[in-house]
Amino acid sequence: MRKTLAIFEKEFKSFFYSPLAYVIIAIFTLITGYLFYNLLSWFVEQSFMMTMQAQQYRQAPPKFNVNLHLIRGYFGTLAFISLFILPTITMRLFAEEKKQGTLELLYTTPITELQVVTGKYLAGLALYIVLLIPTMFFMALLFIYGDPEFLPVLSGYIGLILLGSTFIALGLFISTLTENQIIAAIGGFALSLLLWIIGWGATFTGGTLKPVLEYLSILVHFEDFAQGVIDSTHVAYYLIFTIFGLYLSLKSIESVKWRT
Amino acid sequence: MIEVNDLTKYYGQKRAISNVSFKVKKGEILGMLGPNAAGKTTAMRILTCYMPPTAGSATVGGYDIFDQSMQVRRITGYLPENPPLYTELTVKDYLMFVAKIKGVEKDKTKAEIDTVIEKASIGEVRNRVIGKLSKGFKQRVGLAQCLLNNPQVVILDEPTVGLDPKQIIEIRELIKNLKGDHTVILSSHILPEVEQTCERVVIISEGEVVAEDTPENLTARMKGGERVLLELEGDEKQVKEVFRTFPDVTAVKVNKTAGGLLKVEVESKKDLRKDYAQALIVKKIGLLEMQSDKVTLEDIFLHLTTKEEAA
Incomplete structure (x- = not known):
């Protein structure tokens, strides 16, 4: 446990020793902030117009649901931006060790591969949670000036973290395959994107393939979280993929020893 | 302390080492000598559990390198040819990290780090970022890493490569001081180095042991x-x-x-x-x-x- 923690601590610190973490946080905050502003403006404009319209026809003013019309969409946006930003977090985790030859240190000290993989995965996840903190301030604005329901916001964040966990585990695996960080980032992004779009094929297929493709789609599982529903099948989906990614990473770094 | 029996390693079709056998007694310094690409690094990587051999066996401190890899790693300090350094960390942070993954007890960590910093004489750079250090200091930080947790066995792969003559002498002195407390295997393709620091020499060529003796005996044997x-x-x-x-x-x-x-x-x-x-x-x-x-x-x-x- 102490060794896993040592890896976690070192990796997490390393993000901040290079400009990478700051660049990622800045870009993520900028883009999510901009999109939040746009969504909010659109929402305010729409509700204003609808209210005016209702007044004209002497009807009761319509009720606007912040959760339904703003927060839900915003979580979708956050998930989409995460798709692009997470591979840049995971790319260096193993590729850099390979390039610098520090894997030789890890392989010859009494630390297990599982401890290394777990430590690195947790560091990636922790940085992702740090990334999400500024968006929580945006959400807080809604609570200050409006009264959205709290639980869907909470479930949305749980969903985001689970989604991030899946992308990080898969990105980690890609990073074990190469010593080139750019390739690790592109590979991680491609694999994540594949999970994102795989459900689209379901529309044009039938029979047994359709439910399989639908199940594999990472988006389908995310929608419920954004609506405030925590369904155990969706949680299971993310956990399975996370464990799968970590398992592949583990096998991948173990296999380096056996490659002849 | 170290027993190597008929180690063989293939990389695909290419044979890196074949039937390498030797023994190292406790407290001894063994030099592994051979031209580049002779298989020295391969032999060392096998002994440090970095990779398994294709055939043969070896024990370090009585532990089998394959079945008891964790025990072997616990008592072994290894400095690869390119010191495995996290260039973005400071020397102190780096040693702290290595101490943790080597399983040094929490209350002993600080003292242990101070000891290796002193042994490797890197006190003046302890708070500096490794990436900014000179090659000589990097090598010493690598050596400090290797000596953390007071390993019984120290394995050094070309420890003086790329250093200037003054640094080479300092590193050699440091290695000589390890004698007695640690069992050392040292590889090199520089002969005077091995002659000066080692008590026994194994000469490896093209993956095979071609001679094994003390430097004096080897010289005498040749001296027709x-x-x-x-x-x-x-x-x-x-x-x-x-x-x-x-x-x-x-x-x-x-x-x-x-x-x-x-x-x-x-x-x-x-x-x-x-x-x-x-x-x-x-x-x-x-x-x-x-x-x-x-x-x-x-x-x-x-x-x-x-x-x-x-x-």
Whole structure:
């Protein structure tokens, strides 16, 4: 446990020793902030117009649901931006060790591969949670000036973290395959994107393939979280993929020893 | 302390080492000598559990490198050829991290780090970022890492490569100081280094052990006779005749220098320097210089490794 923690601590610190973490946080905050502003403006404009319209026809003013019309969409946006930003977090985790030859240190000290993989995965996840903190301030604005329901916001964040966990585990695996960080980032992004779009094929297929493709789609599982529903099948989906990614990473770094 | 039995490693079709066997006693410094790509690093990587051998076995401190890999790693310190450093960390943070993954107890960590910092004399750079350090300091930080947790076995892969002469001497001194407390294996392709620091030498060529002995014994074994180098002034024919009069002389080589002097190399069964001098003076040949040429480890090394190539 102490060794896993040592890896976690070192990796997490390393993000901040290079400009990478700051660049990622800045870009993520900028883009999510901009999109939040746009969504909010659109929402305010729409509700204003609808209210005016209702007044004209002497009807009761319509009720606007912040959760339904703003927060839900915003979580979708956050998930989409995460798709692009997470591979840049995971790319260096193993590729850099390979390039610098520090894997030789890890392989010859009494630390297990599982401890290394777990430590690195947790560091990636922790940085992702740090990334999400500024968006929580945006959400807080809604609570200050409006009264959205709290639980869907909470479930949305749980969903985001689970989604991030899946992308990080898969990105980690890609990073074990190469010593080139750019390739690790592109590979991680491609694999994540594949999970994102795989459900689209379901529309044009039938029979047994359709439910399989639908199940594999990472988006389908995310929608419920954004609506405030925590369904155990969706949680299971993310956990399975996370464990799968970590398992592949583990096998991948173990296999380096056996490659002849 | 270390026992290596018939280690063989293939990389695909290519054989890196084959049937390598040797033993290292507790507290001894063993030098592993061989040209580049002879299989030194491969042997070391197997001993440090970085990768398993294709065939054969080895034990370190009584633990099998394959079945008890974690125990072996616990008692072994390893410095690979390129020191495994996290360049973005400071020296102190880096050693702290290594101490943790090596499982140094929490309350002993600080003292342990101070000890290795002192041993490797890197106190002045302890708060600096590793990436900004010179090659010599990086190597020492690597060495400090390797000595953390006071390992019984220390394995150093080309520890002095890329250092300046002063740094080389310092690192060698450091290694010599490890003797007794630690069992050391050290690889090198530089002969004087091994001659100076090691008690026993294993010479590896093309993946096979071609010789194993103390540096002195190896030198003695090669020393079939005395070799003397002379610089003379005189007639080439006459010079040759002088040396032929000695029955113990086995070979005479004469080269003319640009200045008309003669460079002579004489090999004999015993030391005949006095007799040479007398004989040359009697014949009125100018004796300008005479020196005994000792057979060095270098000669043995070249002899053993080139013989291998010819075979």
